[in-house]
Amino acid sequence: MGRFADPQAMSPARPGRTRTAPPVMPAEFPTRGNYRTYMLFGACCVFFLLSSLLFLRVVDALAAGPDAWDELLREFRHPLYLAYNVAALAGFLFTARRFLFQLFAKSQPPRIGPLPRPPLALFPPLLGAAWLAATALVFCILWGAFP
Amino acid sequence: MKHLILRLEPVIWALFGAGFFVGCLLMPAFIFTVCIAAPLGWLPADALSYERAHALATHPLGKLVLLALIVLPFWNGANHLRHFVIDLRGIRSDGIVAPACYGAALVVTGIAVLAIGKL
Numbered sequence: 001m002g003r004f005a006d007p008q009a010m011s012p013a014r015p016g017r018t019r020t021a022p023p024v025m026p027a028e029f030p031t032r033g034n035y036r037t038y039m040l041f042g043a044c045c046v047f048f049l050l051s052s053l054l055f056l057r058v059v060d061a062l063a064a065g066p067d068a069w070d071e072l073l074r075e076f077r078h079p080l081y082l083a084y085n086v087a088a089l090a091g092f093l094f095t096a097r098r099f100l101f102q103l104f105a106k107s108q109p110p111r112i113g114p115l116p117r118p119p120l121a122l123f124p125p126l127l128g129a130a131w132l133a134a135t136a137l138v139f140c141i142l143w144g145a146f147p
Numbered sequence: 148m149k150h151l152i153l154r155l156e157p158v159i160w161a162l163f164g165a166g167f168f169v170g171c172l173l174m175p176a177f178i179f180t181v182c183i184a185a186p187l188g189w190l191p192a193d194a195l196s197y198e199r200a201h202a203l204a205t206h207p208l209g210k211l212v213l214l215a216l217i218v219l220p221f222w223n224g225a226n227h228l229r230h231f232v233i234d235l236r237g238i239r240s241d242g243i244v245a246p247a248c249y250g251a252a253l254v255v256t257g258i259a260v261l262a263i264g265k266l
Contacts, residue, residue, distance in 0.1 A: 055181075
């Protein structure tokens, strides 16, 4: 890999005579207009971080034995844990809706490797089917439908 | 540090994308079942008893899913948090935020590998 691009490489040696306005944030940022959804989507990263740690705790309890597992399930009954998990579930569903059905298709290049990109209209139903299949599979396994 | 992070950007963005997929496709069902339905007793008896949960988690495929469920969403969250902070506080904060976010993700990855290895 060569040197990294220098963003200032093409700037003139002396400032030009044309005056430019200093950059300012749009008036709607961060809580109004389209920025509200954008910032909510960004804020959902907190659920990704905390729920990962929660599943680390689940693994730790499973490694520690039956008493630790029962204790963990008892702790999860606490209203604060329940409130967090309901909020996290809502956050993940919001993220899934925005990522799978709004952003993913728009971010695909015209060619994916040697193949041309499938029609954009195909992405939402395919990703929706994948979401339904994954959710049904996890439910069937964890709810005991498979031995 | 800045150059190292720039070199690692393709890997970080790949983990970010994979984290979105794991978080969107698997997390809602896992959170609902393990963190809400099981503690409230909505599951059939013994569906997530210790013996069954342990058997599922110690299966090689179960270990892989658990590792993906912990590591990938954390990398996603770390990268997203970095860019969320840049949006709010400007690029100058990135000198501290980026190493902190990716450092935490590296630590959690190590802990997750050890914890799942202990199962």
